[in-house]
Structure formats: C-alpha cells, structure tokens
Amino acid sequence: MGADPDIELIQACQRTEARALEGEFRELYERYKDRIYNVCYRITGNPTDALDASQETFGIVFRRIGEFRFQSRFSSWVYRIAVNASIDLRRRGRTRRFASLDSVREGGGSDAQFDVSTGDVEMPSAAVSRRELEHEIQRAIDRLSSKLRSIIVLRYNENLSYDEVAEALQVSLGTVKSRLSRAHAALNRELTPVLDKHYLG
Numbered sequence: 364m365g366a367d368p369d370i371e372l373i374q375a376c377q378r379t380e381a382r383a384l385e386g387e388f389r390e391l392y393e394r395y396k397d398r399i400y401n402v403c404y405r406i407t408g409n410p411t412d413a414l415d416a417s418q419e420t421f422g423i424v425f426r427r428i429g430e431f432r433f434q435s436r437f438s439s440w441v442y443r444i445a446v447n448a449s450i451d452l453r454r455r456g457r458t459r460r461f462a463s464l465d466s467v468r469e470g471g472g473s474d475a476q477f478d479v480s481t482g483d484v485e486m487p488s489a490a491v492s493r494r495e496l497e498h499e500i501q502r503a504i505d506r507l508s509s510k511l512r513s514i515i516v517l518r519y520n521e522n523l524s525y526d527e528v529a530e531a532l533q534v535s536l537g538t539v540k541s542r543l544s545r546a547h548a549a550l551n552r553e554l555t556p557v558l559d560k561h562y563l564g
Contacts (some may be wrong), residue, residue, distance in 0.1 A: 366439055367378065367433065367436050367438075369437040369438065370385060370433065370448075371392075372391055372394070372439050373391075373428065373433075375387040375433060376391055376428050377428060377429050377431070382528070388425060391424075392421060395421075395422075395438075396417070397497045398521065399417050399420050399421070399441065399442075399445045400413055400414070400417045401520060401521070402442060402445045402516055402520070403416035403418070403445055403448070403449045403502065405435065405501075405512070405515075405516040405520050406446065406449035406450065406453070406509070406513060406516055407449050407452060407453060408501070408505040408513055410454055412449075412453075413449075416445065416448045416449040416452050417445070417448075417454060419448040419452075420441070420445040420448045421443050421445050423448070424441060430477060433505065433520055435530050435531065436527070438527075438531075439500060439527060439530040439531040440531075440560060441519060442523075442531040443523070443531050444519070444532065445534065446513045446516075446531070449511045450513070453509065454509075455458060482523070489492055499554065500554065503514075503549075503550050503553035504550070504552050506549075506553065507546055507549055507550070510542060511542055511545060511546040511549065512546075514528060514532070514542045514543055514546055515540060515543075515546050515550075517531055517532070518539075518543060520527070525539050525540065
C-alpha cells in the first residue's frame with residue numbers, strides 16, 4: 364500500500380485548532396463529505412439518518428484528529444468512524460422506514476434521463492425499471508446484518524480492496540473474505556427472484 368495521500372493535509376489540521384469549519388478543516392471536509400455520506404446512507408438506509416451519521420462522523424474526526432498517529436491510512440480511520448456511527452444509530456432504534464434511492468435524487472417526474480457517460484437518452488419506462496431494481500438491491504443490502512452490510516458497502520460502493528476493508532474495519536483478511544462470502548450468499552438468495560422477474564419478465 365502506498366503512502367497516505369492525506370498525510371500533509373492531516374498534519375496541517377493537527378497544527379490548527381478547529382474552531383470552525385474553515386481552512387484545512389474545510390478542505391478535509393470537502394474531500395470526504397460525499398464518500399462518508401454514501402457509506403452512511405448505504406448502511407442506515409435513508410438520507411435523514413445518513414446525514415445524522417455523517418455529522419456525527421465529522422464531529423468525531425474534528426475532535427479527535429490530533430490523536431491520529433498514521434498507523435493506518437487516514438481514509439481507513441474515517442471509514443471506520445462512519446461505519447460505527449451508522450451502526451450505532453441503527454442500534455439506538457432511530458432508523459426510519461426505508462426510503463428508496465429516489466428520495467435523494469433531485470427533481471423527479473417521468474422525464475427521460477440523459478446518461479452523461481454514453482450520451483444515450485433513457486426513456487421513462489426504462490428509468491423507472493432501473494430505479495425499481497436499485498430499490499430492491501438496496502432493500503436486500505439493508506436486510507443484511509450490520510457486519511455484512513458494512514463489508515458490502517466498503518468493498519463495492521467504495522471500491523476498497525480486501526486489504527483496505529480489513530484495515531478500515533480492523534479485522535483480518537480472512538474475516539473480510541468470510542463475511543463477503545456470507546453476504547454474497549444472502550444477497551443471492553434475496554435477489555435471484557427479483558433479477559429473474561426484472562430480466563425475464
């Protein structure tokens with residue numbers, strides 16, 4: 364694993380008192396806010412709780428950044444805090460009814476969607492079908508245990524390597540592989556009927 368790309372920014376933050384979200388702390392927040400929100404959303408299952416967990420994550424990061432000793436990547440430390448904050452929120456029984464991915468999309472309606480990556484126009488019926496499939500996949504992930512859900516989110520949504528997931532969650536590489544295998548089996552059971560219906564009609 365290469366050098367930590369955040370090292371200079373973190374050292375600058377450690378030399379600065381965080382009285383407000385400005386300067387180096389603002390840069391750190393901007394660098395991580397989307398990734399942390401995404402992790403929190405995928406684990407909590409709805410945007411309101413994801414926002415609460417994200418705020419809790421950054422509160423902890425800013426209070427404790429002086430304690431960070433670069434024994435792991437900074438990103439691993441932040442992911443670990445975000446995962447724990449999201450799981451703790453769920454355990455406190457505050458998780459609200461699951462909201463579909465549409466709830467975090469701007470606008471809505473039945474207009475055709477333009478795919479920037481391909482230049483293709485997706486017609487409303489196809490867009491609805493895709494969103495319904497995304498909804499079912501998120502529901503299946505939401506039904507996993509906290510440990511399995513965290514592994515799936517970090518490995519596939521955040522594209523972390525097995526080693527990076529192990530570091531972020533402070534577990535062994537073998538544990539990562541074992542939990543991923545269990546998560547795959549659970550998701551396969553949940554999603555096979557959904558995928559058959561979606562693609563075979």
